[in-house]
Amino acid sequence: MSGLTPGVYVDEVPSGVRVVTGAGTSTPAFLGLTYRGDDPDSDSPQLVRSWQEFHDRYATDGSVGLFDxxxxxxxxxxxxxxxxxxxxxxxxxxxxxxxxxxxxxxxxFLPLAEAVHGFFANGGASCYVVPLVVEDNEFASLLRALEGGLEALESVHDVQMVAAPDIAVWATSTGDLGACARKLAAHCLKMRNRVSILDTLSTHTPVDLAEGLDLGLDGAQRTYAAVYYPWVQVPGLDGRPRQVPPCGHLAGIWAATDATRGVHKAPANVVIHGITGLTRTVSADEQGPLNNHGINCLRAFPGQGPTVWGARTQSRMESDPDYVYLNVRRLVCQRTSGAPRRRTADLPTGGHEKSPLVDVVFPRGGVSAGVSPPCLRWPR
Incomplete structure (x- = not known):
């Protein structure tokens, strides 16, 4: 309408504030051996939204599952x-x-299945499964399959955690662990929006790890790797109790913490669900050296279930203090993947206006409640 005739007119003027959408932080990718059917896409990363979906997809046919x-x-x-x-x-x-x-x-096929089940049992909502195909039972075959799986995973951009539970099961030495850990950490470093969750060997003791876990990671790779100790005991998906690496359960805890508190909150001091206990009891004196070497411990305390009692990366305080803490590393990963850098001209000019970036990083306001936007600072 021209506005030349008598009447009331509304002229909409853009506010100048641009909407910024935050990246998700709660989706892991699990690489491992699956009991696959005849699905032609079974070797590619597949999004799984529930335990039942995992059970139904990776089965012998449409009705009989792995655990049947x-x-x-x-x-x-x-x-x-x-x-x-x-x-x-x-x-x-x-x-x-x-x-x-x-x-x-x-x-x-059980390590991967137990990991996925542990993820959903601890509050996870969805994950990617990357099936690995091995020619034989040699660790070298698993290593080659892992390389192919990580290459396929590069095309999936909404992954923020990477874990491969079969590694710790198949590995017979720290050298085997390190060979796979370097590939996982290098993948995360290349993508820059995800962190790897690593396990120790089932035979490791606090004494073995007191001087650290030499995985051969370089300085940059260390910032994209988190190690947890010890393994956990589970009831067993087939009704037979067993010991499994904890990476799947930890991925669920990371996802649940992101959903309830935000990625800025360290995923620690949280009870682990879906397990019957820990394979080893770690004391406070034993945890001290492990903590200094970036090995996060799972602890058993009187009156509560097994608890995550650490949230560090493999970074060293003396060489790379910026990313020692896992929540800082993951917060920067979120910013890197989801919140595009904005030109100064795009920012609101009114002193009373708040940049949408604040809502992206602190969606629930808990950490910034009562603090004005100009006072907020990004971590180094």
Missing amino acids: ELKKAVRLGEDVMRGAWSAVTGGEAPSDLRTPDPGDELER
């Missing part, structure tokens, strides 16, 4: 064992006759 197969293998082995007992002794097998372990062909 495991239970069938256990029942079959038990029946064979009881039959052999009766044939030899002529009597009925005792009720406490131990059920044999499932075959290696099924057992080898």
